[in-house]
Amino acid sequence: MVTKNQIKLVASLQQKKYRSQHKLFVVEGAKTVTELLDAGFEPFKLFAEDSQNIKSLGPVEMVSKTVLKQMSSLVNPNGILGVFHIPDGRQIDTDDWTVALDTVRDPGNLGTIIRLCDWFGIRQLICSLDTVDCYNPKVLQATMGSIARVEIAYLDLPKFLNETMLPVYGTFMDGEAIYTKQLPPKGILVMGNEGNGISEEINAIIKERITIPQFGENTTESLNVATATAIFLNEIRRS
Template identity: 70%
Template sequence: MVTKNQIKLVVSLQQKKYRSQHGLFVVEGAKTVNEILEAGLKPYKLFVDEPNKAENFNGVEVVSKSELKQMSSLSNPNGVLGVFYIPNVKKTENTDWLVALDAVRDPGNLGTIIRLCDWFGIKHLICSLDTVDCYNPKVLQATMGSIGRVNVVYMDLLDYLTKTSLPVFGTFMDGDAVYQVKMPKTGIMVMGNEANGISNEITDIVSQKITIPQFGPETTESLNVATATAILLNEVRRS
């Protein structure tokens, strides 16, 4: 039987400070929980609201629908909730492309970018310290389990990019058209903040400014950052 303290702990994990304090995060939905288990992340507790759902998981606890609703961050809980240990961050490697995010704040955008990294085989995603937390429940919903396969690292982005030996690509409205740029075998693709783009400090150390050409009427200010990431990673892999 789930205790009040356990419910209180799970609810607290909706806030970043408690995720950091306990080293735990929450995911919901059978598919996402399964994907994270398959990726090798260690579960702390698994909860389901019906006994028949327990057959798909080891070490699961059956709770009532009202108890699961108390723990859930969703208005309509989907019956499976997992609490996982936050994995240790791995050292980034310079043998392939990396994506770097400069103050991306929208959880849906970050979750989609993590999923895109997984799709295009980008193993390491570097985030500035003011980028939204990758274990935010809304981010996790958007990753669809890819959080278990992409190494997300938070660090001083300016310091990292200043010291790297890799070429640094950045997206700008006045950059060279990406379709005419020959992409190297390794590099870092920097994506900027939703409202302000790449910061001035990062702009100063970008070695190649690129843009995605607009073919329609010039009525749209810019592409959504996740959409732009998809197009650019496709070009990276196509090259």
């Protein structure tokens, strides 16, 4: 039987400070829970409503709909909730393209970018220390399970970019058009903040400036960062 302390612990993991304290995070839905298990993430606890068919998930604690709602971040919980250990960081791989995010704050944008990395086979995502937490429940919902297949590291981004041997490409409004740019087989693609773009500190490091050209005469002033990431990654893989 689930105790009040267990419910309190799971509910607290909606906040970053408690995720950091306990080194745990929560995902919801059979698809995401299954993909994390298949990817080798270590489960702490798995919970499901009595009515759910969860034989394939392994040991699961059955709970009532009321209890699951107390633990869930969703208005209408979808029946299965998993608590997983946050994995330790791995060594940064430089054998392919890497996406680096400079102060991306919106959970939906980060979740979508993680999903895009998965789609385009980008296995590594670097985040500045002030980018939104990838284990935020809204981020995890937006990844649709892709969090299981993309290695995410939070680090001092200026230091990383200064030390890397890979070419660094920054995305700006005044860069060279991505459609005509000759791109190498590997490098780092830097995407900036939703409102302010790439920070001045990162701007000073970047030598290669690229952009998505506008074609309309009276167009919006910029693209959503996740939408722009999709276009850039498509061109990287196409070339």
